[in-house]
Amino acid sequence: MAGGDPSQPAIVLLSGGLDSATTLAIAQRDGFAPLCLAFDYGQRHKAELEAGARVAASFGAELRTVTLDPSCFRGSALTGGGAVPKDRPESAIASGIPDTYVPARNLVFLSMALGAGESIGARDIFIGVNAVDYSGYPDCRPEFISAFEETANLATRAGAQGESFRIHTPLLHLGKARIIQLGTELGVDYALTSSCYDPDAQGLACGRCDSCALRRKGFDEAGVIDPTRYAPGALA
Amino acid sequence: MAGGDPSQPAIVLLSGGLDSATTLAIAQRDGFAPLCLAFDYGQRHKAELEAGARVAASFGAELRTVTLDPSCFRGSALTGGGAVPKDRPESAIASGIPDTYVPARNLVFLSMALGAGESIGARDIFIGVNAVDYSGYPDCRPEFISAFEETANLATRAGAQGESFRIHTPLLHLGKARIIQLGTELGVDYALTSSCYDPDAQGLACGRCDSCALRRKGFDEAGVIDPTRYAPGALA
Numbered sequence: 371m372a373g374g375d376p377s378q379p380a381i382v383l384l385s386g387g388l389d390s391a392t393t394l395a396i397a398q399r400d401g402f403a404p405l406c407l408a409f410d411y412g413q414r415h416k417a418e419l420e421a422g423a424r425v426a427a428s429f430g431a432e433l434r435t436v437t438l439d440p441s442c443f444r445g446s447a448l449t450g451g452g453a454v455p456k457d458r459p460e461s462a463i464a465s466g467i468p469d470t471y472v473p474a475r476n477l478v479f480l481s482m483a484l485g486a487g488e489s490i491g492a493r494d495i496f497i498g499v500n501a502v503d504y505s506g507y508p509d510c511r512p513e514f515i516s517a518f519e520e521t522a523n524l525a526t527r528a529g530a531q532g533e534s535f536r537i538h539t540p541l542l543h544l545g546k547a548r549i550i551q552l553g554t555e556l557g558v559d560y561a562l563t564s565s566c567y568d569p570d571a572q573g574l575a576c577g578r579c580d581s582c583a584l585r586r587k588g589f590d591e592a593g594v595i596d597p598t599r600y601a602p603g604a605l606a
Numbered sequence: 607m608a609g610g611d612p613s614q615p616a617i618v619l620l621s622g623g624l625d626s627a628t629t630l631a632i633a634q635r636d637g638f639a640p641l642c643l644a645f646d647y648g649q650r651h652k653a654e655l656e657a658g659a660r661v662a663a664s665f666g667a668e669l670r671t672v673t674l675d676p677s678c679f680r681g682s683a684l685t686g687g688g689a690v691p692k693d694r695p696e697s698a699i700a701s702g703i704p705d706t707y708v709p710a711r712n713l714v715f716l717s718m719a720l721g722a723g724e725s726i727g728a729r730d731i732f733i734g735v736n737a738v739d740y741s742g743y744p745d746c747r748p749e750f751i752s753a754f755e756e757t758a759n760l761a762t763r764a765g766a767q768g769e770s771f772r773i774h775t776p777l778l779h780l781g782k783a784r785i786i787q788l789g790t791e792l793g794v795d796y797a798l799t800s801s802c803y804d805p806d807a808q809g810l811a812c813g814r815c816d817s818c819a820l821r822r823k824g825f826d827e828a829g830v831i832d833p834t835r836y837a838p839g840a841l842a
Contacts, residue, residue: 436675442718444725467763474721477761481710481717482678488709489680508766517757524753525713527703530744 378402379492380538381483384433385409386421387565388585389498389541392553394429396540397496399556405490406433407483411475412440412449417573421564428562436482446472447567454568456578460587463580467506470567470580476509477518484522484535493528496538503546503584515539546588554594561597570601577604614638615728616774617719620669621645622657623801624821625734625777628789630665632776633732635792641726642669643719647711648676648685653809657800664798672718682708683803690804692814696823699816703742706803706816712745713754720758720771729764732774738781739820751775782824790830797833806837813840 380402384390397404408422419435426433445451447469455469476499483495499510508514519537523529541549553560565585566575575582577600589596616638620626633640644658655671662669681687683705691705712735719731735746744750755773759765777785789796801821802811811818813836825832 434675434677436678437673439670439672439718441670442672442721442725467766471763472721473724474717474758474762477757478714478717478721481714482675485678485708485710485714489678508763509761511760514757514760517753517760521713521750521753521757522710524747524750525745526710527707527744530703 375401376403378494379490380404380494380496381487381492382406382431382496383479383483383498384422384426385498386418386423386425386563387498387581388553388560388563388588389500389549390422391425391558391560391563392549392556393496393498393540394425394431395553395556395558397538398429398431402494402496404429404431404496405486405492406431407479407486408433408435409438409479409482410435411438411443411472414448414450414454415564415567415569417564417566417569420573421562424562428559434486438478442478443472443475446470448472454579456568456576458580458583460583463506463583465506467508468580471507474509476514480518480522480537484526487535488526488528493533494536494538496540498541499539500541500549501543512539512542515542546584547591550588550592550594554592561599565598574599574601575604576601611637612639614730615726616640616730616732617723617728618642618667618732619715619719619734620658620662621734622654622659622661622799623734623817624789624796624799624824625736625785626658627661627794627796627799628785628792629732629734629776630661630667631789631792631794633774634665634667638730638732640665640667640732641722641728642667643715643722644669644671645674645715645718646671647674647679647708650684650686650690651800651803651805653800653802653805656809657798660798664795670722674714678714679708679711682706684708690815692804692812694816694819696819699742699819701742703744704816707743710745712750716754716758716773720762723771724762724764729769729771730774731771732776734777735775736777736785737779748775748778751778782820783827786824786828786830790828797835801834810835810837811840812837
């Protein structure tokens, strides 16, 4: 695919999961030339960084992987603070803030994206947050995104000079199945992506964490064959 | 000095300059046990990092130096994007956004502080921003701080659960001379600090950048002897 119109630069936060890959496809569809940002913040699921590199390459998009000090993101099951929950029913996934919440993660990611964007003249930032399936994460809520956008425009030279930043959240109100259908239409190869919170050393998905559960259900409901590579026995 | 009450942990953003050293002193005076965060973001004035270490040690406070990817902070005179302005009259310093503005810097710093704070159970974050002498920086304005505090409480588990974060800006409305008088009363050794935007290889101040100019004037107006070590000939 083409890299988009260079006169429309944008920052796309790319985790390497299903949602961010779809978000990248949407940004390109809409004519933007994305600079993808991926973050190594000490997450246990490093497989997502390799997935992010595959996804960016498949779209011909530039990728920058940024390392963040892991000491600022402690106390999460994703950064070594306890086990990743497994086999939770959907009702449990949908209620409360999960142990996989990472302190201030999306705020830090968006802030770094803002700095990167202002540095290169981009005023559009894409993030694949979703308030349907991941309703438990405070930093996936629409009110957080709105507040961030307002803060971003107060924090920056561009914003203070009237060149507003726009935070694009094209998946905010879509269910997982609809996201998969949309991405499939846009040519996303979900075999390249990695959503699992607890993959094995080969990067194969556990099939049992919240993220695997939502992803599996999404493919099932979308009527799309699930291309995820699961660890041996994961779905037993 | 004592490290403060461990039951009152706080994050203090410590650049190693005059303002942040005073802010640290205020946090300790108010009973907080500070964890100081310093950031290496590719700034040309690395002397401030050494100054931050000296200042933290002088207060017996813990210091964590966090490295941030410099690619997210380009286009500033402080990160190699052109020369640091020198010999500007006060009227010029006070008007417009200076070339030393760094994209989204305070937003990134505060966001990382929020992650660090939530990680260790701190809900109080101190930052030495000042809207009097540095009125040109958008991310030193009270409206930015207010918006950030609101966003922080939407972004985090603690905030969503009603444990609000507080952003403390004790210097926000103080002039430089008053800051120096206050810090002197609290035992700050300003000889340890470094404010210069363009120090020489030995860390000696240039005496001519905006930051040096405001600092020199502050000591003069405060009636406090300026302990800054200037480069040979800097004040000629």
